[in-house]
Every structure is written in C-alpha cells, then in structure tokens.
Amino acid sequence: MFKKWWVRAVSILLVAILIAGTFAFLSFRVNVSPEDGYVSISLQSNVAYAATESLAPTGQVTWTNLDGSYLDIDDDPDSPDANWGDAVSDSSDVLAHVNFDTPTGNPTVGAGLQNFKIWVKRSTALSSPTVKIDLYESGIFRSATSVTSSSVTSDAGELFTGTWNAGSLGTADGSVVEAYIYGTKAGASGSTSTGAEYPTSEVSLSSDPHLDNDWEITGELDINDDVYTEITDKSYDIGDQTYLLKVYGFDFSGVPNDATIVGVEVNIAGYYAVGTSSFDYMKLMDISRNPVGNDVLTPGPTQLVASEATSTFGSSSVLWGNSLTPAWVKDADFGVCLGMIADGNNADLYLDWLTMEVFYTDGDTYSSVDVGAVEWNVDYTAGAPEISVSPTSYNFGVVQEGSTTNTTTGYFTITNASTIQTDQTISVTTATWSGTEGWLHNDSGSPGDNATAILANRGGTWGVGDVIVKNVAPNYIYENCPALESYSFGLGLWSPTVNYDGSEKTIIVRVSAVAG
Amino acid sequence: MLNRIVRELKSARVILAFLLALIPVMATSQGALALDTADVTVNATPAFVEISVNASSYNFGTVAASSTTNTSVGYFGITNGSTVQTDQTISVTTATWSGTEGWLHSDAGTAGDNTTAMFSNNTTWGVSDVTIKNAAPNYIQENLPALTSYDFGLSLWAPTVLYDGSEKTITVRISAVQG
Numbered sequence A: 001m002f003k004k005w006w007v008r009a010v011s012i013l014l015v016a017i018l019i020a021g022t023f024a025f026l027s028f029r030v031n032v033s034p035e036d037g038y039v040s041i042s043l044q045s046n047v048a049y050a051a052t053e054s055l056a057p058t059g060q061v062t063w064t065n066l067d068g069s070y071l072d073i074d075d076d077p078d079s080p081d082a083n084w085g086d087a088v089s090d091s092s093d094v095l096a097h098v099n100f101d102t103p104t105g106n107p108t109v110g111a112g113l114q115n116f117k118i119w120v121k122r123s124t125a126l127s128s129p130t131v132k133i134d135l136y137e138s139g140i141f142r143s144a145t146s147v148t149s150s151s152v153t154s155d156a157g158e159l160f161t162g163t164w165n166a167g168s169l170g171t172a173d174g175s176v177v178e179a180y181i182y183g184t185k186a187g188a189s190g191s192t193s194t195g196a197e198y199p200t201s202e203v204s205l206s207s208d209p210h211l212d213n214d215w216e217i218t219g220e221l222d223i224n225d226d227v228y229t230e231i232t233d234k235s236y237d238i239g240d241q242t243y244l245l246k247v248y249g250f251d252f253s254g255v256p257n258d259a260t261i262v263g264v265e266v267n268i269a270g271y272y273a274v275g276t277s278s279f280d281y282m283k284l285m286d287i288s289r290n291p292v293g294n295d296v297l298t299p300g301p302t303q304l305v306a307s308e309a310t311s312t313f314g315s316s317s318v319l320w321g322n323s324l325t326p327a328w329v330k331d332a333d334f335g336v337c338l339g340m341i342a343d344g345n346n347a348d349l350y351l352d353w354l355t356m357e358v359f360y361t362d363g364d365t366y367s368s369v370d371v372g373a374v375e376w377n378v379d380y381t382a383g384a385p386e387i388s389v390s391p392t393s394y395n396f397g398v399v400q401e402g403s404t405t406n407t408t409t410g411y412f413t414i415t416n417a418s419t420i421q422t423d424q425t426i427s428v429t430t431a432t433w434s435g436t437e438g439w440l441h442n443d444s445g446s447p448g449d450n451a452t453a454i455l456a457n458r459g460g461t462w463g464v465g466d467v468i469v470k471n472v473a474p475n476y477i478y479e480n481c482p483a484l485e486s487y488s489f490g491l492g493l494w495s496p497t498v499n500y501d502g503s504e505k506t507i508i509v510r511v512s513a514v515a516g
Numbered sequence B: 001m002l003n004r005i006v007r008e009l010k011s012a013r014v015i016l017a018f019l020l021a022l023i024p025v026m027a028t029s030q031g032a033l034a035l036d037t038a039d040v041t042v043n044a045t046p047a048f049v050e051i052s053v054n055a056s057s058y059n060f061g062t063v064a065a066s067s068t069t070n071t072s073v074g075y076f077g078i079t080n081g082s083t084v085q086t087d088q089t090i091s092v093t094t095a096t097w098s099g100t101e102g103w104l105h106s107d108a109g110t111a112g113d114n115t116t117a118m119f120s121n122n123t124t125w126g127v128s129d130v131t132i133k134n135a136a137p138n139y140i141q142e143n144l145p146a147l148t149s150y151d152f153g154l155s156l157w158a159p160t161v162l163y164d165g166s167e168k169t170i171t172v173r174i175s176a177v178q179g
Helices: A004-026 A326-330 B002-011 B013-027
Strands: A028-035 A038-045 A049-055 A057-064 A094-100 A114-122 A130-137 A140-144 A158-164 A177-184 A191-193 A201-205 A229-231 A244-248 A260-273 A277-285 A309-315 A335-342 A348-361 A369-382 A387-390 A393-399 A404-406 A412-416 A422-428 A451-457 A467-469 A475-481 A487-494 A505-515 B037-046 B051-053 B068-070 B076-080 B086-092 B115-121 B130-132 B138-144 B150-157 B172-178
Touching: A094 A369, A114 A130, A114 A177, A130 A158, A177 A369, A244 A277, A244 A348, A260 A277, A260 A326, A277 A309, A335 A348, A387 A505, A387 B037, A393 A404, A393 A487, A412 A422, A422 A467, A451 A505, A467 A475, A475 A487, A487 B037, B051 B172, B076 B086, B086 B130, B130 B138, B138 B150
Parallel strands: A393 B037
Antiparallel strands: A028 A038, A049 A369, A057 A094, A094 A177, A114 A158, A114 A369, A130 A140, A130 A177, A191 A348, A201 A244, A229 A348, A244 A335, A260 A309, A260 A348, A277 A335, A387 A412, A404 A487, A412 A487, A422 A475, A422 A505, A451 A467, A451 A487, A505 B037, B051 B076, B068 B150, B076 B150, B086 B138, B086 B172, B115 B130, B115 B150
C-alpha cells in the first residue's frame, strides 16, 4: 500500500532529522562532571555575544574647506545638535577625515556589518553637491563604502549610511579606523557675456578738440555690409580731428539685473585711403550719452590699415574706468564715443561696422557640503563569559549547631577569562543540602531548625560586605567585573540551630557570569 | 515499509557513521569550550551526638540474696554515631526498682536490706568497675572519639535481704554529650 517514493521520503526525513540534531548539538556545550559515582551531562548554550556600539569622532586627520573642527560633528547623526562644519566656500570641495576610539570588541567581518552614518546638507540650494564616504586606516585608503557619490539635496540635513566590511581592515581591532567624508561641489560660476551686439544709432557732434571734420554717416555701423560711416572731405588733413562719433542703441537687455559687469569690448572694422588716419579718442558713454571714464586709447592712437580690418578696444575684464551696472549697459543711450585724427593730408577713412560686447557674472550656482554629525556604528562580537574556580570543593568538617564557620575570604579564586565585562552572581544550585536529614538552605541568610545559610565575601573582611548566597534570585558577587579580571572569595557557613542527624551535607555553590 | 526504510538508511551509512562519530568527540571536548559558571562543592557535617544499644533488655533471672551476677563484659554493644567526641555516662533512671517490694538502688554501690547495686565494665570484672548510680552518674566513656563504638556488661549485686519473690525491673541508661 505504500509506494516507493513514500519510503524514500521517510528515509530522507530521518537522515535530515539526524543531521539537524547533530549540528544543533554542535551549538551546545557539553559539560561532563563526575559526582558521587555517576556522571551527569548538561547542555548549555555556547553563546557568542553579538554587540553593537556607536563611536563618535575623537579627532581629525584632515579638515579641509570646512569651518570649525571635528568637535562640531561628534554628535549623534540621528539626533544632531546645531553645530556644523560648514563649507567655507560654496565653490569648494570639502573633506572631513576623522578618526575614532578603539571599539570594545573587534569589528565583525561581514558585508555591510559596519557603517559610517553622517548628517550633511548642501551649503546652498542652487545645486546638489555629492558626498562619498570611504574607509581609511592611519591615512591609508582601505575601501569605499556604500556611499560612493550620493547627491545631497537637503538644505536642512539628511542622513547617509555608508556600509562596509571589516574584512577590509588591516588592524582587526578597529583601533585605527578613519572615516573619509568627501563633499564634491556642484554648480557653475555663471560668468557670461552678451555676445557682440551692433548699435542701432550713431550721431556726430563737435566737441573740443574734436572740431575739424564732421562724420559722413552715409550708412550705419549696424552691420557688416560695406556701407560706411566715413570722412572723405579733402579738408581732412594731417592733424585734423574728427567730430566725436557717438554710437549707441545696443541691445543688452539679456544682462540679468543682479549681474556684475566685469568688462566691455568694442570691435571696429574700417580702413583708410589716400592719407592714413588713427583712432585718437574712445570712451564709454553714460545713460545721458556723455563720455565717461577712461580713454582706452591712452597713451596713444591706433592707426587704421589700408584694407578693412578689425580693431579691438577694451576686453572682457576692462571696465574703461567705469563702475558699470546692468541698468547702465541696458540703457538705450549707453554706447561708445570715438574720435579720429588724420595722419596725412586729404585723408579718407571708412568705418564699416562696430560691435560692443558686455561681459558679466550672473552669480554662481555653486553648492558644497556642510557636515553636521558623524558616527561609526560598530558591530562586534564580544567574547563569551568564561570563568573557572579553584579549588572546586570545600569541606567545613564538623560544625556545631548555631555556629558560624568561615573560609578565608580569598580561599576560592575565580579565574576570569571573559573578554567582556561581566556580571557575576553566586548561588546554591538547590534549595536543600543533600544528606540523610538534608539541611534546608535559607535564602534570607538566617539559619534555623535544620536550616542553614551561606555567606560569601569577595576578598574583604568577614562581616563587611558579606553577600548572602541564595538559591533563588542570586546576589551579585561581582557586578560589572572588568574583562579578564580575576578575583577571590570565601564562604561562610551558618549552621542550623538544631541538627537532626550527623550525616554529611553537601550543596553546590555556583558562580555564574553573564555579559554585563 | 520498515525494511525499505532500513535499506534507504543503509545507503546513507557513511553520513550516519560520520555524524554518530561526532557525538563522542563533542562530548569529550568540553574543555575547549567556555564556561560561564563555576561550581564549588561544599560539604559540612553537623556536630551530632547519636548512640544506640544493640540489646535493649537483659534478665538476670532468679538471684539469691547477697549474690553477684554478671553479664559478659561485652554483652551490650553501644553504636556510637556521634560526629564529635562525647562523654558518656551510665545510670539508672529511677532510685528504685519496680516490683511488689521494689528494691532500693544504692548509688554507693553497696547492697543491703532490700537494696541493690549495679556496676558496669567493658574489660575485666573487678577491674575498674563503674558504679551505676541514679544521681550524678559516672562516666562509662569519657572523651570518646567520634564514631567510636564500644561494648560493656552489667553486674548485679542482689540485696542482702529479700522481701518477696516478685520480679524487679529498672532501666539502665547510657547518656552521651559532646565532650
């Protein structure tokens, strides 16, 4: 009635149970203790104590382009204080390279078990910088964390958790771990220009010493079209100065109102004929079309050439001696005023076109990273409590009713091999002593009719700091015992006030250690 | 079906053997494992005085006036379960014997008119006999070590004058105190 696959399934199940049971057994400690002719076996969990702790920075290795110091970021990123290491410039990359104290236990090796948690924000809302967190040891790069290039988008603060593996450490105890927090700025300078603009208007007027020859505005300077603004009168002889030519009507409306004007460049295309001629005066004009500032031709004039060529005046960083503003350059009367001088008799000059370009900065869009808090969340494995006692027995011998019998307070030595702090209690393992008329063990420390009590004293003086050895709810014999700190203790027996027989009594006193 | 299961398990006998072999290895390797407890076995023995006698009665039978009748010196056995040194006395619990004409018990160890005396000895009669008294008993063992048992015998000195033939009875007591 049973098919073969059922049989096989049951068999596999039995084997699986045996495997599981065996490996479950592996996780237990087997304690074999001979006692009075029989062997008892007890199983006890072999516990490894996984623990965590958070470490704040205790120093800075490198602190670049941030104000303050590591003391501004040694708080809890999950509950940060108001202090920040602010970027000193929005357009700078920043670095907070900090170190920590040694963790309580060796950091546990495993992917993602360790992490650096940081609280950061961007320094401006104009762009989103990025942040990365790397693991260093003693100034040496060990590994990247999970935060390799994350955008910082909050103006108030945001958390980043960079996980890493302690397997990357060169020093297993984590004593030289460093967090390398690098913020990379984002954004641009915003510098720009209007581009070369042609004018829409030009006028000629005499102004001392520019009194000799009027401009013949037969065309316009508004485009490269071989139609010229010129002087061809034969009276334009050597040393004569032309009227001033005021050129304006440029469209600089694209200049942002909050921009900073940083330069003006003028390009003029022209040539001479018969006799040479030179530019001998050139200034910018204010919004009333008055020449102001510096004459860019000082100290000397610039001569035209025989065939049409372009002459450049000013530059992207020359303001012609003026404090130009966006409103100024956008005014319809803003422009350039120029005059020329004849270098020969019967000189002719021809100007084909003129452009002006305004250079400005429109406020940058930079943002860097401000660092508010940093911590290292350490996952470590603490050593299990490990103690032993010597000697392992004591016989008080024959004790009188109502008597008190003590060992020395250093008779027993607890060798504490625990690598963690422990809380250690002392107890008796049963409520009664063995024996024909077994004593009752009194947890109140009061002997009585066939009832006894035990006290312990840890290396001190009997009567001072005695600890009642109880069966239920044991007392500490050493609370917060430091790792690896051994100690001694003694036992005091308070005999019953009435004995029921003379048979030997036995009880087990146990010192138990747990992580404290 | 069971047979089939057994055959299947046999096919995994290598694994089974390995796993079973692990068990004693683990059981004997506890020394390498950390212990979070440390036990001390504490013993104590109460100071306790405890004796018993193996024969709780003895009948001297019919005794003639002025006669002396002895048990053997090892007739009675005292089992001493005391865990401490003791001092042990021997006495009679009353000043008279029961009976129609009850005998008077002489603490001086002198028999007389309707008056009797008793002695004890655990070596040789006549040598260091102990007078058994009603008041202020004598030691039958002084400074007796703990757990040391012993034997003793009784000797009856009959009255010099008997008033009747009725049976007389008295209780002899061994008392132990820590010495």
